[in-house]
Amino acid sequence: ETGFEEGQTLWPQQADWDFLNEIKATDGITSYLTRMRCMVTSEENAVFSEAAIRGGYSKELKEHFPGCLDSGRSFSERDPALVVVGGADPASGSGTSEAAEFAHVVLGAPRGRKDERLWLIDLFSGKIPMITGAERSGECADKKSQVGTIIYRHRKYTAKTTFVERNSQQQAWIDACRAVAPSVSVRGHHTGRNKVDPEVGVESMAGLIEAGLLRIPYKTPADKRLADRLIEQLVRWPDYSASDLVMALWFCVYNLGNRRHRITYSRLKDYRALARPLAPAPSEDEEDGRAVA
Secondary structure, three states: OOOOOOOOOOOOOOOOHHHHHHHHHHHOHHHHHHHHHOOOOOOOOOOOOHHHHHOEEEOOOOEEEOOOEEOOOOOOOOOOOOEEEEEEEOOOOOOOOHHHOEEEEEEEEOOOOOOOOEEEEEEEEEOOOOOOHHHHOOOOOOOOOHHHHHHHHHHHOOOOEEEEEOOHHHHHHHHHHHHHOOOOOEEEEOOOHHHOOOOOOHHHHHHHHHOOOEEEEOOOHHHHHHHHHHHHHHHHOOOOOOOHHHHHHHHHHHHHHHHOOOOOHHHHOOHHHHOOOOOOOOOHHHHOOOOOO
16 A cells, blocks of 8 residues: 555646646657656657647657647547447456456548548556446446447447457457447457558557647547547557557548558558648747747
């Protein structure tokens, strides 16, 4: 026992959540992780660069990025014409570690081939039970459980399919969803060597991000707090112990690529070419914030 409640900062009188979130917003998540959590990383070595996610010029990478943050859209907002899929990374047991969290992501893709963007619609991560008593008895899905969250969000966003990681005991989540809501399309996603495959694995999403094609809601303070949970996991990949949201996002992107004609992974690996510098590198004076005559 540590004497601290879950989610409580170590020294709330000196650094509460508002203070820590302000550091994230001002200095960026990479700096926050280094200063406040002793998690040292760099833009140069990161699979998913924070500069690529936020947009702008990266001194370390010496490159401009268009950015993925959508300041004009909030979570839950979506174009009804999008093809929507869900991705879920189940968590077994009651566990207290970050790795024991359940994660769910909803992603939308335009129909046709002209628009290459993927739209993040909603995400959730937290420690909730697999299933509730109400669901076991055949009653409606409860959003307070993992199975209930999968079914509720699938219906809310009219998803075509929700993909759930299917490794060993995780088949039980798929069976439970089908038992509670037979009309909801839930399919398993096997995770093996495909996870680290440079063309179709998790790291293949780097090209989408560098090209600004993954659109992340970032309108309100609440949107920013929610989006920052995903951004923090992306920046730390693959070293971050809590990678549940990244995995759930990958399930969506991977299966959109395999089950929708609009994306092929022979092209995904070439998306980096779309992230060309948008302008010449700034001079030292511009980087320092001084006016240049």
